[in-house]
Amino acid sequence: MSDFHTLSLSDLAGLLQAGEVSSQQLTEYFLARIKQYDDQLNSFITVAEQQAMQAAEAADVRLKNGHTDALCGVPFAHKDIFCSEGLRTSCGSKMLDNFISPYDATVVHQLKQAGAVMLGKTNMDEFAMGSSNETSYYGVVRNPWNLDCVPGGSSGGSAASVAARIIPAATGTDTGGSIRQPAALCGITGIKPTYGTVSRYGMIAFASSLDQAGPMAQSAEDCALLLNVMTGFDEKDSTSLERDKEDYTHALNLPLRGLRIGLPKEFFAEGMNVAVDAVIQQALQQYKAMGAELVDIELPNSHLSVPVYYVVAPAECSANLSRFDGVRYGYRCEHPENLTDLYERSRGEGFGAEVKRRIMVGTYALSAGYYDAYYLKAQQLRHLISDDFKQAFETVDVIMGPTTPGTAFRIGEKSDDPISMYLSDIYTIAVNLAGLPGMSIPAGFANNMPVGLQIIGNYFDESRLLNVAHQYQQGTDWHMRIPKGFE
Amino acid sequence: MNYETVIGLEIHVQLATKSKIFSAASTAYGAAPNTQACAVDLALPGVLPVLNKEAVHMATKFGLAIGAEVAPRSVFARKNYFYPDLPKGYQISQFELPIVGTGHLDIELKGGETKRIGVTRAHLEEDAGKSLHEDFAGMTGIDLNRAGTPLLEVVSEPDMRSAEEAVAYMKKMHALVTYLEICDGNMQEGSFRCDANVSVRPVGQAEFGARAEIKNINSFRFVERAINYEVERQIDLIEEGGVVVQETRLYDADRDETRSMRSKEEANDYRYFPDPDLLPVVISAEYLEQVRAELPELPEEKKQRYIDTFGLSPYDAAGLTASRELADYFETVIEKTGDVRLSANWISGEMSARLNKDDLSIAESKVSAEAFAGLLLRIKDNTISGKIAKEVFEAMWNGEGSADAVIEVKGLKQITDTGAIESMVDEVIANNAGQFAELKSGKDKLMGFFVGQVLKASKGKANPAQVNELIRKKLQD
Numbered sequence: 001m002s003d004f005h006t007l008s009l010s011d012l013a014g015l016l017q018a019g020e021v022s023s024q025q026l027t028e029y030f031l032a033r034i035k036q037y038d039d040q041l042n043s044f045i046t047v048a049e050q051q052a053m054q055a056a057e058a059a060d061v062r063l064k065n066g067h068t069d070a071l072c073g074v075p076f077a078h079k080d081i082f083c084s085e086g087l088r089t090s091c092g093s094k095m096l097d098n099f100i101s102p103y104d105a106t107v108v109h110q111l112k113q114a115g116a117v118m119l120g121k122t123n124m125d126e127f128a129m130g131s132s133n134e135t136s137y138y139g140v141v142r143n144p145w146n147l148d149c150v151p152g153g154s155s156g157g158s159a160a161s162v163a164a165r166i167i168p169a170a171t172g173t174d175t176g177g178s179i180r181q182p183a184a185l186c187g188i189t190g191i192k193p194t195y196g197t198v199s200r201y202g203m204i205a206f207a208s209s210l211d212q213a214g215p216m217a218q219s220a221e222d223c224a225l226l227l228n229v230m231t232g233f234d235e236k237d238s239t240s241l242e243r244d245k246e247d248y249t250h251a252l253n254l255p256l257r258g259l260r261i262g263l264p265k266e267f268f269a270e271g272m273n274v275a276v277d278a279v280i281q282q283a284l285q286q287y288k289a290m291g292a293e294l295v296d297i298e299l300p301n302s303h304l305s306v307p308v309y310y311v312v313a314p315a316e317c318s319a320n321l322s323r324f325d326g327v328r329y330g331y332r333c334e335h336p337e338n339l340t341d342l343y344e345r346s347r348g349e350g351f352g353a354e355v356k357r358r359i360m361v362g363t364y365a366l367s368a369g370y371y372d373a374y375y376l377k378a379q380q381l382r383h384l385i386s387d388d389f390k391q392a393f394e395t396v397d398v399i400m401g402p403t404t405p406g407t408a409f410r411i412g413e414k415s416d417d418p419i420s421m422y423l424s425d426i427y428t429i430a431v432n433l434a435g436l437p438g439m440s441i442p443a444g445f446a447n448n449m450p451v452g453l454q455i456i457g458n459y460f461d462e463s464r465l466l467n468v469a470h471q472y473q474q475g476t477d478w479h480m481r482i483p484k485g486f487e
Numbered sequence: 488m489n490y491e492t493v494i495g496l497e498i499h500v501q502l503a504t505k506s507k508i509f510s511a512a513s514t515a516y517g518a519a520p521n522t523q524a525c526a527v528d529l530a531l532p533g534v535l536p537v538l539n540k541e542a543v544h545m546a547t548k549f550g551l552a553i554g555a556e557v558a559p560r561s562v563f564a565r566k567n568y569f570y571p572d573l574p575k576g577y578q579i580s581q582f583e584l585p586i587v588g589t590g591h592l593d594i595e596l597k598g599g600e601t602k603r604i605g606v607t608r609a610h611l612e613e614d615a616g617k618s619l620h621e622d623f624a625g626m627t628g629i630d631l632n633r634a635g636t637p638l639l640e641v642v643s644e645p646d647m648r649s650a651e652e653a654v655a656y657m658k659k660m661h662a663l664v665t666y667l668e669i670c671d672g673n674m675q676e677g678s679f680r681c682d683a684n685v686s687v688r689p690v691g692q693a694e695f696g697a698r699a700e701i702k703n704i705n706s707f708r709f710v711e712r713a714i715n716y717e718v719e720r721q722i723d724l725i726e727e728g729g730v731v732v733q734e735t736r737l738y739d740a741d742r743d744e745t746r747s748m749r750s751k752e753e754a755n756d757y758r759y760f761p762d763p764d765l766l767p768v769v770i771s772a773e774y775l776e777q778v779r780a781e782l783p784e785l786p787e788e789k790k791q792r793y794i795d796t797f798g799l800s801p802y803d804a805a806g807l808t809a810s811r812e813l814a815d816y817f818e819t820v821i822e823k824t825g826d827v828r829l830s831a832n833w834i835s836g837e838m839s840a841r842l843n844k845d846d847l848s849i850a851e852s853k854v855s856a857e858a859f860a861g862l863l864l865r866i867k868d869n870t871i872s873g874k875i876a877k878e879v880f881e882a883m884w885n886g887e888g889s890a891d892a893v894i895e896v897k898g899l900k901q902i903t904d905t906g907a908i909e910s911m912v913d914e915v916i917a918n919n920a921g922q923f924a925e926l927k928s929g930k931d932k933l934m935g936f937f938v939g940q941v942l943k944a945s946k947g948k949a950n951p952a953q954v955n956e957l958i959r960k961k962l963q964d
Binding site: 082083089091096099101102103105200201202203204205207208209235236237238239315316318319321322323324325327328329339343363366367368371375 | 526529530531532533534535536537538565567569571574575576577629756758759760763764765766
């Protein structure tokens with residue numbers, strides 16, 4: 001068999017459990033695909049061939065002994081934001097280019113325990129700050145649907161590699177849309193769970209109150225399998241929520257009859273790409289055909305999301321990134337003359353422009369005399385934004401709209417215009433501010449580039465989101481499309 | 488012009504938890520550098536803090552003990568500044584919403600009156616590591632063992648008016664936290680240290696003068712000296728037409744002076760904001776009651792009990808309750824001897840003097856409470872006199888064994904055999920016939936001379952009461 005890459009994670013897991021293929025075969029197969037295609041994409045920062053083959057061998061022993069964890073032996077990749085013991089964990093930054101993590105993030109540990117085989121670490125915007133993967137120290141990632149276009153960000157490497165089928169699935173993180181936006185621009189499925197559902201321990205912090213990890217894969221079903229392993233209370237993360245373990249596959253096949261879908265008028269306002277709008281409208285009609293009801297709703301404060309986000313996230317990151325000081329690990333400038341010089345040059349040389357911009361914005365927003373006007377005000381508005389959703393979920397079950405205002409833009413198109421870049425997350429950011437679960441699924445193409453449909457749920461409604469997505473994917477094949485040149 | 492001194496203290500109480508405030512690493516003192524710093528203490532990428540429940544428990548005990556409101560909801564905040572021994576580039580502390588609100592502590596003044604010192608707040612925070620500048624030529628070593636050690640910072644109102652009051656407050660606070668067993672009180676290891684805010688103003692002026700904050704003072708003596716030096720410096724400055732500026736100063740114990748560290752203008756903007764990695768600390772009414780029930784007898788309560796049930800003077804009671812160890816020692820001695828007065832006198836007297844001489848605390852006493860009680864019992868049963876007991880105590884202090892062993896080996900047992908004492912009395916009378924005649928004719932003050940001579944002849948071992956009685960008997964013969 002030579003087309004494992006056309007199969008979903010769930011299919012591959014089935015073959016492994018049935019003994020029809022070994023983990024070592026699959027691992028070799030996908031490592032070969034990475035070798036063959038990643039020169040075009042630049043989606044990996046580190047390929048951990050040796051570690052992967054060892055893990056595959058161990059997985060095969062477990063499988064032979066009747067091990068039934070669904071993900072045992074399945075190859076996948078981690079975004080390079082998750083600390084992985086013995087491997088470079090760069091977070092896409094020169095600052096951590098020399099950092100070999102001495103410990104595993106909880107998510108890394110969980111997937112290891114489940115027997116999943118990590119093939120490497122995927123490229124990303126530096127410290128997850130970016131919407132195009134252009135801020136990575138390791139270079140831009142290319143969108144497999146058009147190599148001149150960005151894959152989105154910050155989980156651009158994960159999105160591009162899954163879209164090109166050089167890996168069946170990957171992890172991502174989402175602070176303002178970093179799973180959903182690249183998933184949309186690359187035509188894959190990604191879900192950001194409710195804040196507190198997946199442990200943040202070992203996931204290098206960008207904005208602690210917004211960061212949340214989640215899976216990126218071909219389908220909702222694949223995401224459900226990954227979520228089953230990635231979620232759960234972690235005593236090492238104080239913001240992790242103590243809830244019973246949930247089987248996210250249990251609701252996949254429920255019918256959608258009577259589902260109330262809220263359509264916020266703010267998500268369909270002017271400025272939206274006409275071709276994208278058409279794709280979304282078509283998807284909504286399909287939901288209607290499945291028995292769902294479309295309800296117009298309002299999220300009156302959603303226009304505040306981007307400004308609020310660009311105060312809260314930089315403020316938190318300005319403190320979170322203070323530990324990168326050239327003292328204990330990471331980049332240190334040559335021949336520092338004194339302590340101030342050590343700090344200034346290590347940070348000045350180790351961080352890229354976008355990271356420095358956000359540190360400065362955040363430092364400013366927290367400064368004496370400005371705190372009330374910026375940070376405090378932003379926190380107040382954040383409550384208003386959450387309240388909008390709370391109210392909406394009193395009348396609807398899920399909220400839908402486009403994941404992004406347009407399709408993947410060309411490399412370099414927005415890199416000199418931060419505001420325009422920030423606006424590409426305009427529909428995703430509010431979800432993080434409210435801590436809600438949200439996902440993006442492929443809904444078609446506009447100008448030959450994938451379009452993502454965003455589905456937002458109430459707190460802890462991941463199972464319903466996956467159900468809503470899965471039912472759509474049962475009747476469509478957008479999620480199964482493979483970009484030309486990667487078939 | 489006459490000046491009034493105004494002092495407020497910020498006391499850093501290192502909480503005696505086994506592990507750090509946000510990690511599982513040990514807080515034990517004195518380990519090899521960086522052996523007690525885990526991934527969280529090193530601030531590796533991706534790590535997160537988890538609050539140590541015991542630190543909250545201890546802060547709650549403290550709040551209840553000073554009559555303060557323990558906040559139903561308090562919040563950890565990040566205090567941002569760069570320093571190599573601060574691994575995260577921010578210290579996790581509490582800012583707007585501390586765990587302990589307004590409370591108070593009463594101190595005893597010299598005249599015997601008490602003064603109430605207000606406590607503004609107390610908040611939980613983590614300590615930083617240590618920078619070692621001496622051992623590395625041209626470089627600085629960083630030891631992160633201390634990083635993340637829990638501290639309770641207790642901020643007082645500017646209620647103290649002299650260095651003596653500040654010391655009394657600090658000592659009282661020291662006694663309280665050790666009573667509560669929330670701090671080991673070891674000042675040399677930095678477990679209990681303070682920053683002193685000192686200003687002066689002309690007597691009668693309502694507003695405060697500009698204050699200097701003297702950092703990191705770790706002994707009662709230094710607090711007193713540093714404040715006195717600073718007060719003098721500020722008054723001299725004003726008298727010479729200068730202006731006191733608000734600044735941070737360092738006390739140099741070797742030179743007995745304070746030096747400027749940084750002025751207000753150079754002060755950091757710490758950019759405090761709530762730490763998003765930690766949830767607010769929520770304290771329920773039930774929890775509060777549970778902790779209240781666990782509180783030990785506090786110094787004030789103990790002192791009152793000593794006055795009421797032991798009949799001690801307020802002065803003696805205050806002295807014996809000054810530290811929990813001393814009070815415990817005292818109570819053990821009472822229990823063994825059944826004699827409050829004798830125990831109190833000997834602990835406040837001989838024992839205290841001996842400890843002072845060697846600059847030791849009661850916990851470091853060379854004579855245990857049990858052994859000390861053994862000594863007092865021998866006084867009580869007339870085996871030895873009080874005078875001999877002092878000699879026995881000295882021997883015990885020097886490690887020569889129990890009171891009984893010392894008495895035995897040195898042959899210090901009191902002579903109570905009437906026959907033996909009588910023959911000594913007879914001898915003394917025979918040798919001093921003239922004086923005896925004078926005594927007999929009414930020169931009573933010679934009585935002391937004769938008793939003294941007999942005791943001397945007995946090498947102090949004769950029971951003085953018996954000697955007295957026998958001489959009186961001889962006078963009547």
